[in-house]
Amino acid sequence: MKKYFFTALFLIVAIAYSQEKEATDTKDFYLKKGKGFEFHFDQDKYMFYIDFRGQFRASYPHQNFPTNEDDFSDDDINMGISRARIKFGGYVGEPGYNFYLEQDIRGGNLLDFRAQIEKLPYLKFRVGQWKARYSRERVISSGKQTGLERSLINRIFTIDRQQGVSLYGNLDGGGAANFNYWAEILTGSGRGGAVGDDENLMYMMRLQWNPNGKELGFSGSDLKFHEKFVGSVAIAGVTNTSKYTRFSTSGGGQLYGYEPGVDGQYKVDQFLFETAFKYRGLSFDQELHFKNIDDKVNLEETLLIGNYFQVGYFFHYLFDKFPKPLEVFARQAFFDPNADISSDLNYEYTFGLNWFFKGHKNKLTIDYSYLKFNQFDIEDNVDHMVRLQWDVSIF
Numbered sequence: 001m002k003k004y005f006f007t008a009l010f011l012i013v014a015i016a017y018s019q020e021k022e023a024t025d026t027k028d029f030y031l032k033k034g035k036g037f038e039f040h041f042d043q044d045k046y047m048f049y050i051d052f053r054g055q056f057r058a059s060y061p062h063q064n065f066p067t068n069e070d071d072f073s074d075d076d077i078n079m080g081i082s083r084a085r086i087k088f089g090g091y092v093g094e095p096g097y098n099f100y101l102e103q104d105i106r107g108g109n110l111l112d113f114r115a116q117i118e119k120l121p122y123l124k125f126r127v128g129q130w131k132a133r134y135s136r137e138r139v140i141s142s143g144k145q146t147g148l149e150r151s152l153i154n155r156i157f158t159i160d161r162q163q164g165v166s167l168y169g170n171l172d173g174g175g176a177a178n179f180n181y182w183a184e185i186l187t188g189s190g191r192g193g194a195v196g197d198d199e200n201l202m203y204m205m206r207l208q209w210n211p212n213g214k215e216l217g218f219s220g221s222d223l224k225f226h227e228k229f230v231g232s233v234a235i236a237g238v239t240n241t242s243k244y245t246r247f248s249t250s251g252g253g254q255l256y257g258y259e260p261g262v263d264g265q266y267k268v269d270q271f272l273f274e275t276a277f278k279y280r281g282l283s284f285d286q287e288l289h290f291k292n293i294d295d296k297v298n299l300e301e302t303l304l305i306g307n308y309f310q311v312g313y314f315f316h317y318l319f320d321k322f323p324k325p326l327e328v329f330a331r332q333a334f335f336d337p338n339a340d341i342s343s344d345l346n347y348e349y350t351f352g353l354n355w356f357f358k359g360h361k362n363k364l365t366i367d368y369s370y371l372k373f374n375q376f377d378i379e380d381n382v383d384h385m386v387r388l389q390w391d392v393s394i395f
Contacts, residue, residue: 028041028042028043029041029042033395034049035049035051035089036049036050036051036087036089036393036395037049037050037051037394037395038090039090045093045094046090046091046092046093047090047091047095048088048089048090049087049088049089049090050086050087050088050395051086051087051393051394051395052084052085052086052087052393052394052395053083053084053085053087053143053391053392053393053394054081054083054084054085054391054392055081055082055083055084055142055143055389055390055391056080056081056082056389056390056392057078057079057080057081057082057148057387057388057389058077058078058079058387058388058389059077059078059079059385059386059387059388060076060077060078060385060386060387061074061075061076061077061383061384061385062074062078062383062385063078063082063387064149065152065155065348065369065371065385066371066373066376066383067155067256068256068376069376069377069378072373072376072378072380072383081106082389083104083106083142083143084104084105084106085102085103085104085105085111085143086102086103086105087100087101087102087103088100088101088102088103089101094119095118096117096118096119097115097116097117097118097119098115098116098118099114099115099116100112100113100114100116100130101113101114104249107249109191109192109249109250110129110192111129111161111191111249112128112129112130112131112161113128113129114126114127114128114129114130115127115128120169121169121170121172122169122170122171122172123167123169124167124168124169125165125166125167126165126166126168127164127165127166128163129161129162129163129191129192130161130162131160131161132159132160132161132162132184132186132202132204132238133166133168133182133184133204133206134158134159134204134206134236134238134270134272135154135157135158135236135272135274135287135289136218136232136234136274136276136285136287137150137151137154137158137285137287137308138150138154138158138159138160139218140218140219140220141218141219143360143391143393144218144219144220144360145220146220146221146283146285146310146312146327146329146354147220147310147329147331147350147352147365147367148352148365148366148367148387148389149367149387151308151310151331151333151348151350152306152308152333152334152335152346152347152348152371153287153289153306153307153308153333153334153335155246155248156246156255156289156291156304156306156335156337157270157272157287157289157291157304157306157335158246158247158248159186159202159204159238159240159247159270160190160191160247160248160249161190161191161247161249162184162186162187162188162189162190162191162193162202162247163186163187163189163192163193163194164184164185164186164187164201164202165184165185166182166183166184166185167182167183167184168180168181168182168183169181170215172213174213175213176211176212176213177213178209178210178211178212178213178214178215179207179208179209179210180206180207180208180210180215181205181206181207181208182204182205182206183204183205184202184203184204184205185201185202185203186201186202186203186204186240187201187202188200188201188202188240188241188242189242189244189251189252190244190247190248190250190251190252190253191247191249191250191251192251193251193252198241198242198263198264200240200241200242200264201240202238202239202240202242203238203239203240204236204237204238205236205237205238206234206235206236206272207234207235207236208232208233208234209232209233209234210230210231210232211231211232211233212228212229212230212231214230215232216230216231216232216276216277216278219360220283220285220312220360221283221312221327221329221354221356221360222278222279222280222281222282222283222312222314223356223359223360224278225280225281225314225317226278226279226280227280228279229277229278229279230277230278230279231275231276231277231278232274232275232276232277233274233275234272234273234274234275235271235272235273235274236271236272236274237269237270237271237272238268238269238270239267239268239269239270240267240268241264241266241267241268242261242263242264242265242266242268243260243261243262243263243264243265243266244261244266245258245261245266245268245293255293255337256337256375256376257337258293258295261297262297264296265295265296265297266293266294266295266296267293267294267296268291268292268293268294269291269292269294270289270290270291270292271289271290272287272288272289272290273287273288274286274287274288280317281313281314281315281316281317282311282312282313282314283310283311283312283313284309284310284311285308285309285310286307286308286309286310287306287307287308287309288306288307289304289305289306289307289335290303290304290305291303291304291305291306292304302337302338302339302340303338303339303340304335304336304337304338304339305335305336305339306333306334306335306336307333307334307335308331308332308333308334308348309331309332309333310329310330310331311329311330311331312327312328312329312354313327313328313329314326314327315328323355325355325356325357326353326354326355327353327354327355327356328351328352328353329351329352329353329354329367330350330351330352331348331349331350331351332347332348332349332350333347333348333350334346334347334348337375343374344374344375345374345375346371346372346373346374346375347371347372347373348369348370348371349369349370349371350367350368350369350370351367351368352365352366352367352368353365353366353367360391360393361392361393361395362391362392362393363390363391363392364388364389364390364391365387365388365389365390365391366386366387366388366389367386367387368384368385368386369384369385369386369387370382370384371383371384371385
């Protein structure tokens with residue numbers, strides 16, 4: 001059934017695409033390319049869009065950063081589809097009442113399903129499942145990143161997708177008195193997870209200062225080549241009690257060294273300090289994380305610390321003969337899995353290139369990572385990784 005569904009869907013979109021120019025002249029119904037392929041109805045009172053995105057990756061010797069000792073024994077060329085997504089969205093009545101749905105075709109998981117009321121810029125409401133607005137690196141879509149993949153610390157500190165409700169908005173007092181806020185109450189059980197038997201919830205707050213009076217969007221690389229500096233400074237905090245010590249697209253799970261938990265076993269408190277800016281082809285992102293895990297069963301408490309910074313630059317601003325679609329980027333990240341132990345730090349140094357055929361909608365990325373892991377009990381704690389990826393959206 002899934003095969004026939006997607007075949008029919010592609011046929012419908014192809015037929016609609018061929019009718020785009022004629023349909024645009026009809027006020028009651030017309031088509032155009034925007035967020036994806038957009039269907040507009042009833043004098044723009046209703047809009048629905050669809051898009052497909054895929055990431056095709058080749059890597060050696062790992063697909064991503066090692067997570068345990070066994071991963072260091074990998075010596076394979078990996079080739080395949082790293083992500084395949086179908087996206088739906090739109091609004092009903094007016095753009096202030098909107099919705100979004102994202103399905104993972106490769107894994108078969110429902111990733112996002114949320115409804116939003118966004119009529120007032122200073123007070124908006126969201127319900128459903130989405131990537132909690134905690135850290136900029138995780139919120140930025142995997143298709144709009146500067147790097148080929150997120151940094152070493154993302155797996156350790158992200159709270160990822162959760163179900164819940166959120167209040168958020170922009171408070172504009174003029175000039176530098178411009179702030180964004182997010183207040184979220186979440187299930188704390190990860191993607192697809194309901195409230196646990198302990199009935200604890202996850203609580204998250206994020207406050208972002210926009211010193212230039214303009215919001216910096218959640219996307220990587222300065223593709224707009226901002227002539228005026230635009231940046232943000234943010235702090236965020238989250239507290240949660242559950243049976244998990246980490247979250248990912250797969251849902252709740254455990255960090256290296258932690259046993260499978262029971263309801264209410266791990267009380268996790270996190271804090272984040274974050275900065276970012278874009279200016280004339282230069283983009284910069286940085287995050288400093290603190291994460292305290294209180295194991296209520298084994299009566300152990302651990303503080304984890306991590307930081308990353310990343311820069312990307314289009315050198316044609318300095319050299320006329322440098323190709324305009326080519327961006328150079330670099331990243332350094334580290335995390336300490338236990339602040340009480342001084343010899344267990346892990347490091348990432350990544351360098352890469354982006355070639356943008358059509359912005360983030362169609363780009364080719366290659367990167368090289370030098371890795372040093374002191375956390376694992378292995379003889380050689382140094383590793384290297386090379387990856388090549390084509391990221392493309394249909395519309």
